[in-house]
Amino acid sequence: MSFEEFRQVIADVSKVPLDRIHKDASFRDELDVDSLQMVNLIVELTARFGLGSFNLQSDKDLETVGSLYQLMTMEESK
Amino acid sequence: MNNFYDWIFEQDLDLNKEILSTQRGNFSYRDIQQGVAEYVQLFETLGDIKGKRIALIVPSVYDFTSLALAISKLQGITVPLSPLLRHEDLISVLDFVSPHIVFTVTEHNGFHLWETINQWAASNLKETIILENKEDMKWNQTIHIGEKYPLEEGQIQIIGCTSGSTGTPKGIVYDVDFVQRVGKGINIGLDIFENDKLFLLAPATGVFGLAWILSTMQSKTHLVLSENFNFPEIIQLFESHASKKFISTPSLFKAMDLFSKSLGKQVLNQVSLLCVFGELVTKEFLQTYSDFPAKIMSFLGITEFGTVMYTENDIRNDMNWTLLPNIKYKFDSQSEERIGELLYQSERPFLGYYQRPDLTNDVYKDGWFFSGDLGRTNDDGKIELVGRKKDMIKKGGQQVIPGEIESILEKHPDVLRVVVVGIPHPVFGEQIIAFVQKNRSDLNSQELYEYCNLRIARYKIPDQIRFIEEFPMVQGKIDKVALRKKATEQE
Structure with a gap:
């Protein structure tokens, strides 16, 4: 999945305008995605990436759009 | 008290x-x-x-x-x-x-x-x-x-x-009675004993969370609950408490499972009883957890009335409901197939909607609460739920309950999930549209029509079967309004 497609999925699932979704955007502070919406987003993304799980090291992996993209694509390329 | x-x-x-x-x-x-x-x-x-x-x-x-x-x-x-x-x-x-x-x-x-x-x-x-x-x-x-x-x-x-x-x-x-009813449901449904430790994954500081906190305190049951939905934190909390009874919505349980695996932790293995409630338990959920090594049960609660029923058996075997003690039920205007709206009564009256006696009078008459759920009693005397009254489709003078058609179609081995809605029809008044998520790519609608033909009355067979890859969701539930709109636009 390209980063552009990834942004689009976030926009569709979280109902955040596409132009606000950039690599360094914080889900919590900039996109106003609360923790339950975050869970919903991750469940949706893992389904679209076809992942049974992903290698979560810490909360930091879920902080920004870029870190989440890295986490998901790392698994996809395995 | x-x-x-x-x-x-x-x-x-x-x-x-x-x-x-x-x-x-x-x-x-x-x-x-x-x-x-x-x-x-x-x-x-x-x-x-x-x-x-x-x-x-x-x-x-x-x-x-x-x-x-x-x-x-x-x-x-x-x-x-x-x-x-x-x-x-x-x-x-x-x-x-x-x-x-x-x-x-x-x-x-x-x-x-x-x-x-x-x-x-x-x-x-x-x-x-x-x-x-x-x-x-x-x-x-x-x-x-x-x-x-x-x-x-x-x-x-x-x-x-x-x-x-x-x-x-x-x-x-x-009032206090409402919370007592929730507590009674927890104690009986979850087979609580005094040193039990329950793990609840649900919004903690709403009415529901408060009712659970107060009633478990009253019954001397240790309740562990999360203040947010940060899953790495939740998993750590769960792990440190070794709770054997896990209570959540099906979707939050799936998220818990996904995050546990992602953190490389097998924490859910400690669960001996999983209670899922609050949203529809789908065939897909039951299939995903067909081998989950714990009993899976469910509660039926009504926002206005508290917990009314629970499942005694593992819901992977059957989904029949048992009434809690001191709750009475009856059916309103049963159809020929004995399906009617479920009405409930408890010892104390429903206190009503705040400053809206008009709304209260719509749902609470002569001491009976009109739940909006449609059900029937099966041959074993257990209650089966078949759908919601407000979702009922009226087609050519006949009443069609979406839940009934959904459960028939979902028994087809190549069908994952079905949602049935009604949309306007110039002759019938309403027509039946079935949205089907399939798990065999070459499954076609003809095959499903034939499947229905053998199993349900002609007038209940969907007028249209449409395959869908993903259901639109809103707040964790299937967005039926969006589906109706989609169906109407495609007419």
Whole structure:
């Protein structure tokens, strides 16, 4: 999945305008995605990436759009 | 018992027993008593709170619980509000419930709750006291002077607010009896014994969370619950408590499973009983967890009425419901197939919707609560639920229940999930559209029509079967409004 497609999925699932979704955007502070919406987003993304799980090291992996993209694509390329 | 504090504390208790745990720590009865005493002291500085509505936007479960118990002890009314509310919905709830006192965290997820509440109170010229804190639990007070709001009378303990299906807030009035019913459901359905430890994954500081906290405290059952939906934190909390009974919605359980695997932890193996509730348990969920090595059961609760039924057997075998003691039921206007709307009655009456006797009279007649659920009794005397009355399709003078068609089609081995909706039809009045998610790519609608032909009456066979890759979702549920719109547009 390209980063552009990834942004689009976030926009569709979280109902955040596409132009606000950039690599360094914080889900919590900039996109106003609360923790339950975050869970919903991750469940949706893992389904679209076809992942049974992903290698979560810490909360930091879920902080920004870029870190989440890295986490998901790392698994996809395995 | 006319208040929650006496209900819990006027019994033999080991005050040192830990009864509540969250990310912030473990709390004994004594800790909570201490918290209540501090809040009682704080309220004494604010004057008599009897009959006053006190809104709580307090994510700390310990403070939320202590506040609710102190309010109940002093005969005030707790109005739990979600910290997720934002400007518009927060203002409309405040206008609706007119709280005398508001306890709120300053901000949540970057939204300044206090600022919005303060502006609201300043503009409506009524006497309102706002107490805010920055999560350090030191309360700063702002008093707005003005005309006094009237006080509540009677046995009201809690007002639960929902945003209402039309966007106009709706309040539901609860008393001690409601929480007792929830407690009875927990104790019987989950087969609780005294040193049990339950793990609850659900919003903790709403009416539902409060009812669970209070009723498990009363039955001396240790409740572990999360104050947020940060899964790495939740998994750590769960792991450190080794709870064997896990209670959540199916979707949150799936998320828990996904995150546990992602962290390389097999924490769910410790579960011996999984209770899923609050949303539809799908065939896909049951298939995914067909090998899950614990019993899976469910509760049926009604927002207005509390828990009414539970499943005795593992729901992977059957989904038949058993009524809780002291709940009576009957059916309203049963069809030829013995399907009718389920009506419930308990020893104490439903207190109604806040300041809306018209809405109360619609659902509560002669002591019976009209649930809107359609069901029937099977040959074993158990209750089967078949759908919602408001989803019922009226086609050519016949009543068609979407749930019935959905469950028939979902028995097809190549079908994953089905949602049936009705849309207008020039001749029949309404026609039946089945949206089908399939798990065999070459499955076609003809095959499904034939499948239905052998199993259900002709008039119930969907007029159209449409395959769909993903269902539109809203707040964790399938968005039937969007599906109806989609079906109508494709006409």
